[in-house]
Amino acid sequence: MIVNSPLDEVKKREKALLIIKDIVETKGRNYLFDLTGLSGGFIASxxxxxxxxxxxxxxxxxxxxxxxxxxxxxxxxxxxxxxxxxxxxxxxxxxxxxxxxxxxxxxxxxxxxxxxxxxxxxxxxxxxxxxxxxxxxxxxxxxxxxxxxxxxxxxxxxxxxxxxxxxxxxxxxxxxxxxxxxxxxxxxxxxxxxxxxxxxxxxxxxxxxxxxxxxxxxxxxxxxxxxxxxxxxxxxxxxxxxxxxxxxxxxxxNFNGDNLIKSFERKDQLFELLRSKFNNLEKTPNGVLISPDNLSNEVNIPHNLSNDDLAFVFSFVLLKEHGIITIPAVGMPGASPTIRFDLSTSDAFNLDLNDLVKKIESSFEKLLEVIQNEEKCREIVF
CATH class of the missing domain: 3.40.640.10 (Type I PLP-dependent aspartate aminotransferase-like (Major domain))
Structure with missing residues (x-):
């Protein structure tokens, strides 16, 4: 296994934050898309x-x-x-x-x-x-x-x-x-x-x-x-x-329930767009998710990674390649390794769903390229 202890989860998160920092400093905040549903904010005068x-x-x-x-x-x-x-x-x-x-x-x-x-x-x-x-x-x-x-x-x-x-x-x-x-x-x-x-x-x-x-x-x-x-x-x-x-x-x-309603409506569109590529997605109330077990079912290449490790690697590819932040990359120890694409965040409102689908599909192809190389996968996560 790649991630097999709370310490590994801490180190994984630290690596993800360094990637986020690098993207902000070299490209700008607009190149990040926080789809965790936990993007938060600090409103103050x-x-x-x-x-x-x-x-x-x-x-x-x-x-x-x-x-x-x-x-x-x-x-x-x-x-x-x-x-x-x-x-x-x-x-x-x-x-x-x-x-x-x-x-x-x-x-x-x-x-x-x-x-x-x-x-x-x-x-x-x-x-x-x-x-x-x-x-x-x-x-x-x-x-x-x-x-x-x-x-x-x-x-x-x-x-x-x-x-x-x-x-x-x-x-x-x-x-x-x-x-x-x-x-x-x-x-x-x-x-x-x-x-x-x-x-x-x-x-x-x-x-x-x-x-x-x-x-x-x-x-x-x-x-x-x-x-x-x-x-x-x-x-x-x-x-x-x-x-x-x-x-x-x-x-x-400043909480606006209309934003949640909007994401609830858009999730059906995202789900339909992704169905041509993925067979094991699930809808959430305000987005789409794929569990580690279902991600494993999508992968038809033999490998030695655990299902959770697959999710961790996929989340890091999404982050490194396209600036998409998901919970498995940045979550605290014990957080769910399920990958959620949450459409309730401000970043999601600015995303064209067709473009998001291309980024997800591209990241999945990259995952398939590296999945048989455990050391490469370890390098991607750590």
Missing amino acids: PSELSLLETYVGPAIFEDALQEVGIGHMGGEKVLPLNRTSSGILATILTLVKKNSNVVHYLAELPAHPSIPRSCKLVGANYFETDVFDDFSIPDNTSLVVVTGSTMDLKVIDEEEFKKVIEMAHEKNILVMVDDASGARLRTVVFNQSKACDLGADIAITSTDKLMSGPRGGLMAGRKDLIDKIKIKVNQFGLEAQPPVVLAMLNGIK
Whole structure:
């Protein structure tokens, strides 16, 4: 295998960032096309930037974020965090007891790795399933977790969502919702209710997913729980700093659901254009994806790479040859190796879909050229 440890994933990401830096410095930002759906952004005026001091910033922007964040997420109070994973960790540290159970329902396995990792830290027993009939809540359960939209953008059925919350509350068990992209994808594209409005006690979203905000997390929910979790957040330095809070505030203010609707409509066109070349693509709500297993099915040349390595190499070819940024190249350790072409980003709006298809097809041909040379593939990734 080429990428077979978290350290390899870190080194892979560092290499991808160097490639991005080189493209920006030698060709310009216009030669990059971020199709991860995580492109984020930082919207701020000069007058706002002048207030980004250690104590002035939180006094101004955290207070303003309360109203805007509750409008976006629901709940009684919001809490800005440096990552969604930080909020998940702080919640589990606060609410989950050692040797108790945490059960998790989501539309498709696996869960984001921050959830089982956090459970392991506190010594809790963790169970996850994507089969509703198999979901149950055993005795000695501290927390029920629901994922609104998976890492590969599979969205939960709202009726199942409600039933899981009801099952938990019947046993007086708290519910945390990992709504990283779902806080926008579920509500805008699928017309579902906000997690807190469905009865979730705590919900967490990523402020760089499907919106022009910073890489950060925003938690919403019951005031008493937010206050308890905030203690752990501050104890472990998991809170969002003033620049991130400002960017969250303006990102939410400027969020435009019409962009998601537009990408939802364009994804059918992209899918049809690619079908002449690829047989194993899948649609997402706002783009097209190919999983490592399906990418392997597209390759009819014998090779010794794992399916995940195929995806990593393909993502680096896309980046090096055409400036297309996908998650397998730049993702954090544990991120999904599925390649998504997300059409909700500002870069995607500026792309002609016929031109994008040519770039993808060209990159696939390059992948076929190098696939039998493992050392060449290693060189491409590292």
